[in-house]
Amino acid sequence: MKIFCDDVLENLPMPTPELSLINNAKLKALAQPVQVIAVTGGKGGVGKTSVSVNLATALAARKRVVLLDGDLGLANADVFLGLSPRYTLAHVISGERTLDEVLIEAPQGFQVVPAASGAADLACMGAAEHLGLVRAFSSLAAQVEVLIIDTAAGIAHAVLQFAQAAQQVLVVICDEPASLTDGYALIKVLSRNHGVGRFRVLANRVRSPGAGRELFERFERVTTRFLDVVLEFAGEIPDDEYVQRSVREQRPVCDAYPASSAARAFKKLAEAADTWPVPPGPRGNIEFFVERLVQRGPAKLAVVP
Numbered sequence: 001m002k003i004f005c006d007d008v009l010e011n012l013p014m015p016t017p018e019l020s021l022i023n024n025a026k027l028k029a030l031a032q033p034v035q036v037i038a039v040t041g042g043k044g045g046v047g048k049t050s051v052s053v054n055l056a057t058a059l060a061a062r063k064r065v066v067l068l069d070g071d072l073g074l075a076n077a078d079v080f081l082g083l084s085p086r087y088t089l090a091h092v093i094s095g096e097r098t099l100d101e102v103l104i105e106a107p108q109g110f111q112v113v114p115a116a117s118g119a120a121d122l123a124c125m126g127a128a129e130h131l132g133l134v135r136a137f138s139s140l141a142a143q144v145e146v147l148i149i150d151t152a153a154g155i156a157h158a159v160l161q162f163a164q165a166a167q168q169v170l171v172v173i174c175d176e177p178a179s180l181t182d183g184y185a186l187i188k189v190l191s192r193n194h195g196v197g198r199f200r201v202l203a204n205r206v207r208s209p210g211a212g213r214e215l216f217e218r219f220e221r222v223t224t225r226f227l228d229v230v231l232e233f234a235g236e237i238p239d240d241e242y243v244q245r246s247v248r249e250q251r252p253v254c255d256a257y258p259a260s261s262a263a264r265a266f267k268k269l270a271e272a273a274d275t276w277p278v279p280p281g282p283r284g285n286i287e288f289f290v291e292r293l294v295q296r297g298p299a300k301l302a303v304v305p
């Protein structure tokens with residue numbers, strides 16, 4: 001007996017006439033490659049939001065960046081940036097506001113889509129909400145080159161959806177047993193049930209230079225022993241008190257303390273991220289991201305004799 005996942009075919013979104021119209025006309029006109037990076041990690045508090053806001057800050061020097069707060073439960077990217085959003089992604093999805101009304105300009109030179117805090121799981125959206133999301137992101141296509149998604153802790157459905165839809169899944173780990181086991185669990189469910197086979201792993205809160213690569217190698221050995229995935233080392237961010245200080249001051253460390261060791265490491269990460277390939281053709285377009293984002297239903301297991 002062989003068990004495999006057929007969620008890719010099973011979960012294709014139901015086409016609606018409206019969606020087809022948009023797909024055929026407006027979306028294609030706007031099509032341009034967009035790098036979509038989901039920052040995730042399994043465990044709470046490993047530094048996903050710190051990484052997201054600093055990667056956005058460092059990349060904004062060279063690219064048009066939008067940061068999407070994908071933590072639908074405890075949104076806090078806006079807090080890290082000292083912003084006070086009036087509207088969120090929920091207003092866009094429901095059609096009450098346009099994306100332009102919701103987007104906030106961060107002083108660091110990128111735009112933020114505040115989270116649909118407390119909103120229903122993306123999986124529970126109806127066709128109208130799907131359409132709202134497609135419209136929102138397709139209007140974004142013209143003004144974004146890199147979309148960074150700060151995801152919530154854990155393996156809630158929305159986290160998995162953001163990760164499966166992204167071009168790059170950046171898994172943040174730190175040297176704590178719970179971070180490694182939760183990171184492993186996240187990679188396991190994404191690879192087995194959501195067709196994600198490649199991950200970039202960032203070691204955060206590293207205590208000495210080179211310790212991040214050692215941590216990565218330890219993590220990779222265990223992960224690839226049991227799972228059919230490819231892990232790539234994305235780099236290391238030192239444990240740096242300036243990160244905490246900048247969180248209190250509600251400014252990314254890259255902006256507030258650019259000479260700090262963490263800021264320098266984030267800049268290095270941004271330089272590397274700038275070279276990560278965007279899939280060619282339609283797979284690199286934001287429409288592809290949205291289509292994957294709105295795929296419905298939990299992964300299904302098919303039993304084959």
Ligand SMILES: Nc1ncnc2c1ncn2[C@@H]1O[C@H](COP(=O)(O)OP(=O)(O)OP(=O)(O)O)[C@@H](O)[C@H]1O
Nearest residue numbers: 044045046047048049050153205238239240243244
């Ligand atoms: N490199 C670092 N050096 C020192 N402190 C750090 C570093 N990275 C993160 N922190 C601290 O850890 C705390 C948690 O970070 P952050 O909120 O970014 O984690 P998270 O993974 O987004 O958490 P959550 O799962 O709750 O969303 C922050 O207060 C921050 O100051």
Ligand SMILES: [Mg+2]
Nearest residue numbers: 048049071076
């Ligand atoms: Mg966070």
